[in-house]
Amino acid sequence: MDSILVTGNGPLSGQIPIAGAKNACLTLMPATLLSDEPLTLTNAPRLSDIRTMTELLGSLGAEVSQLQDGQVLAMSSHDLNNHTADYDIVRKMRASILVLGPMLARDGHAIVSLPGGCAIGARPVDLHLKALEALGAELELKDGYVHAKAPGGLKGGKVDFPLVSVGATENALMAATLAKGTTVITNAAREPEIVDLAQCLQKMGAQIEGEGTSTITIQGVDRLHGATHPVVTDRIELGTYMLAPAICGGEVELLGGRMGLVGAFCEKLDEAGIDVRETEKGLSVKRRSDHVKAVDVTTEPFPGFPTDLQAQMMALLCTADGVSVLEEKIFENRFMHAPELLRMGAQIDVHGGTATVTGVDRLKGAPVMATDLRASVSLILAGLAAEGDTTVSRVYHLDRGYEHVVRKLEGVGAKIERIKEQ
């Protein structure tokens, strides 16, 4: 398995281009199943998760061509010849569950493997299933698979989520576009990826209102047509690289960044003494002084502080002046980066969903291990500010959500290289 070697190398400067969003692309791609006309996505990120979704759609009979060095996905699901999403693909990526709603809405039947466990939490899909049942689906769990059918098609209904779920909102939204009648989703997720999905579906002819709010109303239509849609900027990749000059010093411009995508995050950076400024091409980030202030952070659904930036923020707070308290409210097991940061000399005390971080003057380089996608990049950020060498192993986690991480950080002066497996 490849690893990444990072050596603390002082302040950074230059520009980093931000790619299209993984978590938008992973829900936009299954939308192709809703129409027999082509759907083309531009500004697509080049990631292993996108390749897994391509493999999954291919296994159902859809065609996905990666054009322009993979940044354009030309998709068509004219002839779906298989309606079973196999465990062998689904176990690699939970987002595979997002083919369930579209397949059911399109052809009235689908069989999708349950995703199974995940490092950061139990992550059940009960809300996805309840939402589809509210649209008239008949579901049966058998041998680790959801067997779904909707004889006569899905019907509009009321979907009221007891808690905010990004994925369940996406599945319900896609399914409702072809359901007979009106669907109202309450306590819906408001993430920018949901808004991006709704805008793409509207281009395909769907009738949707309220995306970005907690109440989304969908008027079902008989069929959807083809469209071309640019994937929204990746706010998590953006936030991650905004922390590089915050943790190392210097100034970096994030090309394609927008304040509206990272509002709550920017408020916390401001509290910590980090300046974020809008530029013509994106956002520019630098510290107000050599000292970062301790801040308290609680993760919440959008527009709150994103859980997908919690690990990276912890890396920054490891060298802040004072004590910071981080509360992880979305996933029950998302502090696995903490023991690795302890190996680099950090002071972190974890109790359940709360981590108390006491800032130290400087971290020390060490061999550390990535445990999940966001934990892996938090260790790279810590390594950028540490004394000496840090080797991050199991970086296959990283490849799922960050394209060209070595090239992008090297481009602003970081000392970083990928060590290929011997």
Ligand code: EPZ
């Ligand atoms: C999406 O996951 C993202 N993944 C996650 O990003 C992100 O952390 C998460 O939203 C929250 O923002 C993709 O978009 C592919 P949820 P999702 O349903 O949809 C519980 C990354 O690093 N829940 O909003 O799976 C669940 O257990 C990844 O890129 C149920 O109980 O998240 C969690 O506690 C990691 N039943 C909470 O809701 C359900 O049926 C929020 O999960 C569904 C969810």
